[in-house]
Amino acid sequence: MYSLFSQIKLMSEAFSTPGKRIDHLERLAPKLQVTGFASPAADYECPKLSLDELTAIGAPHIFAWRLQSEALAGLGLHAKDMLILNRKSELSDGRIAIVAVDGRHRICLAEGKPGAFKLYIVDKRGRRAQLEHSETIELWGVVDFVLRDIRHRVL
Structure with missing residues (x-):
């Protein structure tokens, strides 16, 4: 210039x-x-908000899952919430992860340090139970974003 x-x-x-x-x-x-x-x-002008750019939807490692039930309310996840999953994200303490356990996908909470994570299933009331498994656990993805339509939600 x-x-x-x-x-x-x-x-x-x-x-x-x-x-x-x-x-x-x-x-x-x-x-x-x-x-x-x-x-x-x-001073108040902001760039346009693009959910595509923010969440990277369209990238081959990003997936969107819509929840069907209130079973995960203890994690703050409710029916009709859209989870934006990143298959490349690293697991870290406090993150919500999708894992493949014994041939089924499970949504759980990770706690601990890399290499020593404990995975917990959290019920509707927020009670935790350590994830039990008989086979190996495979990290399928990590939840990066939760999109929620609150226009018609009854509190």
Whole structure:
């Protein structure tokens, strides 16, 4: 971006060289922003919100799951909530994970440190039970976002 001095120099050249004024103005125009008075609302102007960009929906490692029941209310997840799952996210303490256990997908809460996580199933009332399994547990994805329609929800 040009400094104020170089902009003034370009403007003065535009008027001092007959016949080349238009050329100078054409070079100058993209660099100048003539705005008049600043809008008081400009401080509150925000870029457009795009849920596609925010959640990366469309990427091959991102999946959306809609919940069908209130069984996970203890985790703050309710029927009709949309879970945005990331298959590339790393598991960390306090995150909600989807794991494949004994051939079934389970939604659980992870607690602990990498390499030593404990997985808990949380019921409607918030009671925890450590996930029991007979086979290996495979991390399927980590919940990055929960989208909820609250327009018609009864509290």
